[in-house]
Amino acid sequence: MRIDVLTLFPEMCEGVFGTSILGKARDKGIVSLNAVNFRDFSGNKHNSVDDTPYGGGGGMVLKPDPIFAAVEHVLAETSAEAGTAESAIDPPVKPRIILMCPQGQTYNQQIAEELAQEQHLIFICGHYEGYDERIREHLVTDELSIGDYVLTGGELPALTVIDSVVRLQPGALGNETSAVTDSFSTGLLEYPHYTRPAEFRGWKVPDMLLSGHHANIEVWRREQALQRTLERRPDLLETAELSAKDKLTLKRLQEQTSLNNK
Known part of the structure; x- marks a missing residue:
């Protein structure tokens, strides 16, 4: 280029x-x-x-x-x-x-x-x-x-x-998956990230990320991305490509948010 x-x-x-x-x-x-x-x-x-x-x-x-x-x-x-x-x-x-x-x-x-x-x-x-x-x-x-x-x-x-x-050009980033999972690339905001130490000033990394169960971690990350988008940029959900499972998760998150606001 x-x-x-x-x-x-x-x-x-x-x-x-x-x-x-x-x-x-x-x-x-x-x-x-x-x-x-x-x-x-x-x-x-x-x-x-x-x-x-x-x-x-x-x-x-x-x-x-x-x-x-x-x-x-x-x-x-x-x-x-x-x-x-x-x-x-x-x-x-x-x-x-x-x-x-x-x-x-x-x-x-x-x-x-x-x-x-x-x-x-x-x-x-x-x-x-x-x-x-x-x-x-x-x-x-x-x-x-x-x-x-x-x-x-x-x-x-x-x-x-x-x-x-x-940064989207092949070879520009050290990790080729970074650009794929960025906020907005999937239509949603990106899920939260954590690194070492596992506990800092009393704040702990979520247990799920320490479990080693990669399939469950991916489910957790997708739910976190949906929740973060719902909270911060709900307008993005109107055009995001959502699976049937995403829609069920989003409905549950919306109901939970509604209950918490009462």
Whole structure:
């Protein structure tokens, strides 16, 4: 997988790209992570990438020309790389070009899993008041938001998305089952975890986890995931894939909760 981030502040990305799971994935060759300063494509002597909005109003708007030029540069680069590869019989893969903005679709684990299947992602990170609308209409394939609030730029949201996508790549995590059991991956919140010591300050690990009976432990973990989701994110239960046994367990948990609240 190749990921390019178009930004005015590449230094915000480079530190993250070289750290923890992202850094290890890049070192292993699982993912190529690149920060591209689109100011380099301004095309004017002042290197300006923004201008005042037509029609008036406060703030500055990112101009379309440096963004288009930066994306076209990345595409030409990937095309050249593909042309030198032995397997480059087919044309280069068309990337997903993602605009990070508050108006975009709210990001979630399902979108992460979808993007993790792609071979090339390009993120556009803006600053100032907003983007020239022609960037939205004629360049990007996706618009994403990480929540209903506004940040000073798109770098932090883009890095959030990138982290969640890269960790889903085969070989990125030390334990391949970790991503499968994460919260939201199964449609539910994840069950609680414990490790040594078995007792800490009088708080004990549940007996079930010490039993060594793996089948019963899996049943316990599923029930805990259902209970935690019911308590904290009941909205997830509306779309979660639940077995007949899950539904019976959930009904029992709901009845128990109702009794405890009386």
